[in-house]
Amino acid sequence: MITRSFITLAHRTSSIPRLPPATRSPLRFFPLASLFATTSSGPTAQQKLNMTVQDTVNNAITTKDGKKKIAIFSKTYCPYCLKAKSRINTYVSNLAVNEKDQVEVVILELDELEDQGAIQNYLQEKTNQRTVPNIFIAEKHIGGSSDLEGYKDADIKKLLFGTAAS
Template structure:
């Protein structure tokens, strides 16, 4: 069930963040991504904190990405890591190119 939920959210031309609103690294990732002009519908934050399958989702993140922590940030269908990773990609200038390569930016 968790695997199906995650896979249904991931698309080749979208950025998806799996978050918990109380997490400072989730806020960091959202703040970095808010600096970019996304096409409508190409950026989604998915709050997993109130879900009954939250632990299963995090177990699946562990299996899929090597970490069960949030945020788990996917550009297209590839996980680029968490908040610090997104911030580092932004600071290095790589993030914009990644977002352009999937066609997510206006």
């Protein structure tokens, strides 16, 4: 929607027949598209991309349906990502059956997504880390592969379930 504004100009020409003073108006109105018009057509393409990126990241991280999430933002060719995914898969496979049912591992391979740069930019805003792997456990940002190495299985279990391993 374009807001229109009007500019008033005093317009007198000799080619226009003159009317008597009582009926003659020295002012004419010319509609102009305002240079300062705002639109209400919704978000721009960049804003939509940003919203989509935020939704993608937040859906990967946020716990739903009572399941505890482990989210890894990764790239298929990255050796540090492979190491982190292997560590998480080993951890989850060693959980008790009832605990496995409560855990959901989400791995987003950024190099397979069209908006990988935008996702990494958003992750940098959110976590101050743009590199991969970018790991979240139970909605808590852990960091990268070397940060994950500092966590023992008991620490991961405490993050996920609130209790230490028995």
